[in-house]
Structure formats: structure tokens, C-alpha cells
Amino acid sequence: MRDNARMQETPTSATRTAWHVLGAGAMGCLWACSLASAGNAVRLLLREPPACGSDASITLIPHPADGLREETLLVPVWLEAARDNAPIARLLACTKAPDLLPALEHIAPRIADGAAVVLLQNGMGFHAAVASLLPRARIFCALSTEGAYREGSLHVRHAGSGETLLGAFPGSAEIGATELVGELGRGFLPVRAVEDIIPALWAKLAVNCAINPLTALHGCSNGELLDRPTLRGEFDALCAEIAAVLAGLGHPGLAATVAADATRVARATAANRSSMRQDLEAGRRSEIGFITGFLCQQAQAAGLPCPLNEALLTAVRQREQAKQA
Numbered sequence: 458m459r460d461n462a463r464m465q466e467t468p469t470s471a472t473r474t475a476w477h478v479l480g481a482g483a484m485g486c487l488w489a490c491s492l493a494s495a496g497n498a499v500r501l502l503l504r505e506p507p508a509c510g511s512d513a514s515i516t517l518i519p520h521p522a523d524g525l526r527e528e529t530l531l532v533p534v535w536l537e538a539a540r541d542n543a544p545i546a547r548l549l550a551c552t553k554a555p556d557l558l559p560a561l562e563h564i565a566p567r568i569a570d571g572a573a574v575v576l577l578q579n580g581m582g583f584h585a586a587v588a589s590l591l592p593r594a595r596i597f598c599a600l601s602t603e604g605a606y607r608e609g610s611l612h613v614r615h616a617g618s619g620e621t622l623l624g625a626f627p628g629s630a631e632i633g634a635t636e637l638v639g640e641l642g643r644g645f646l647p648v649r650a651v652e653d654i655i656p657a658l659w660a661k662l663a664v665n666c667a668i669n670p671l672t673a674l675h676g677c678s679n680g681e682l683l684d685r686p687t688l689r690g691e692f693d694a695l696c697a698e699i700a701a702v703l704a705g706l707g708h709p710g711l712a713a714t715v716a717a718d719a720t721r722v723a724r725a726t727a728a729n730r731s732s733m734r735q736d737l738e739a740g741r742r743s744e745i746g747f748i749t750g751f752l753c754q755q756a757q758a759a760g761l762p763c764p765l766n767e768a769l770l771t772a773v774r775q776r777e778q779a780k781q782a
């Protein structure tokens with residue numbers, strides 16, 4: 458067996474801004490590799506001081522679309538304890554939505570004035586809380602269709618090639634996302650700036666509301682929602698309720714396409730285990746509160762009924778509690 462190839466650090470790394478990455482799961486590791494591949498100094502933030510010294514490497518199994526040629530690469534990164542005190546000027550937060558605020562509270566004193574903080578989570582309802590926690594930072598929202606699996610600690614497989622959209626959280630970052638795309642998108646993962654990220658966040662939320670809780674509760678693949686008649690019935694009814702809520706909330710375009718969008722995504726990811734199913738099966742807290750929970754909150758505030766979504770929210774929460782008990 459041949460040795461894993463080591464990614465070379467480029468001579469420009471000293472002149473580029475250091476990127477801190479929060480969350481050492483599949484997405485955090487994948488992004489750390491992409492940023493490092495462009496010569497950025499990458500610091501992976503860990504809750505506890507690293508046991509193995511600070512100089513480490515992530516094992517990356519790239520996707521053919523990454524253009525990296527090697528089958529497996531060792532990508533050098535620096536491990537840094539969250540309670541270190543070096544200032545943070547660029548932060549990419551890749552934690553799960555429920556872990557985001559507690560993790561940011563921990564490092565808030567380190568975030569420099571004017572720092573760019575990019576939030577890459579499923580769901581909605583946490584961006585404004587981050588903006589008030591970090592009033593002097595510029596907050597950006599990112600949405601990604603990249604697929605990645607963690608194969609072990611600091612070991613990631615880039616399984617599906619996608620794209621990442623980046624936009625400024627309204628009112629938080631006046632300069633927009635274009636300048637930051639130049640930095641974030643220099644690696645092997647493509648990034649595109651969007652003028653208004655909010656419609657894209659709603660579109661992703663609506664698809665996640667349709668697919669994630671049903672697949673998590675039934676323990677089925679995304680494609681089974683379309684192919685098993687009883688599940689298909691539940692899926693169609695849920696899409697209709699999500700569409701009615703979106704229309705009532707003033708998103709008529711999204712309301713008209715949500716069923717087709719969710720069907721297309723479920724078909725394109727037919728063999729996948731949704732992230733919420735993976736969370737429930739692993740006994741982890743899921744993102745239900747920031748997906749279905751957010752939709753239900755918005756519906757309730759507007760006086761719109763959403764009994765199917767409320768029932769799914771309760772059922773997923775009960776399943777989480779049963780696993781933790």
C-alpha cells in the first residue's frame with residue numbers, strides 16, 4: 458500500500474489570512490482541507506486542548522471533481538483550543554445548529570472587530586442570535602450542497618460534489634459577500650456570492666422540513682419517501698401544508714415550487730440517510746428545532762395552522778428524549 462500523499466503548503470500561506478474552522482465533523486474537516494489547499498493557514502478549533510500536539514493533518518479522500526489527483530491526501534492543519542486567546546479574524550462555523558450558539562459564546566471574546574463569521578448550518582432562527590452575540594463582527598450565511606462523511610477522527614470523504622452559496626446576513630455585513638467569496642472559494646470547493654441569501658435559506662429550510670423529519674422517524678432513505686405509497690402519502694400531505702404556510706408567510710413563489718423541489722432533492726439523494734435520520738440513529742440531538750421548529754414558530758406567530766409539522770416536531774423531540782434517557 459502506498460503512503461498517503463501530503464498536500465504541499467504553498468509559499469503564499471504566510472501572506473494569507475488565517476481561517477479558523479469551528480466544528481471538526483465532516484463539513485468542518487472538508488472545508489479546512491479546501492481552505493488549506495488554497496494556501497490559507499487553517500486553525501481547527503477544538504473544545505479541549507489538542508492531546509496530540511497542535512500540528513496535525515486531516516486525511517482527505519477527495520471527490521474526482523476536486524481535481525486533486527491523489528486518492529488520499531494528508532492536509533496539514535493547526536489544532537487550536539477554543540480557550541486559546543489569539544484573535545480570530547475569519548471564522549467558518551460548521552457545527553450543527555443546536556451546538557452553534559454555545560460554541561460561539563465560548564470563543565466570542567476572541568472574535569476581532571470586523572471579523573468575518575460564516576455560518577454553515579441547516580435551518581433558520583439562529584442567525585439573528587449570532588448577530589447580537591457578535592455585534593462587531595460581519596455575519597455571513599452559507600448554504601452548501603457538498604456531501605461529506607466522517608470516516609474517523611480528522612478523516613473525511615468528499616462523497617458528493619456540490620456548490621456553496623454565500624450571502625451577508627441582512628444588516629450585519631455591509632460589504633456583501635463578493636470579497637469573501639474570493640477568499641473562501643480559492644480552494645477546491647466552489648463558492649458563489651448571492652445578493653440576498655434569505656430566499657435561499659427559506660428554500661433549503663422548506664426542503665429539509667419535507668424530507669428530514671419523515672426520514673428520521675420512519676428510518677427510511679430519502680428515496681423511500683417517494684417510492685413507498687404510505688410514505689408518499691405523508692410526504693405529499695406535508696409538502697401541501699408547508700406550501701400553505703409559506704404562502705401565508707408571504708413566499709408565494711416558494712409555496713408553488715416546494716413540492717417539486719423536495720421531490721427533486723429526495724430523488725437526487727434517493728440512497729442517502731438524511732442528516733436528521735443519522736442524528737436520531739446515533740442518539741445525537743437533531744436540528745429539528747431549527748428546521749420544523751422554526752417553521753412552526755413562524756406559522757404560529759402569523760396565526761397559520763400547521764398540525765402535521767407540529768406533530769412531527771413533537772415526535773422527533775420525543776424520539777430524541779427516549780434515546781437520551
Ligand code: PAF
Pocket residue numbers: 579664665668669679722726729730731732733
Ligand atoms: O439534511 C440533509 O440530509 C440534506 O439537507 C438533504 C437535502 C435532506 C439530503 O439528505
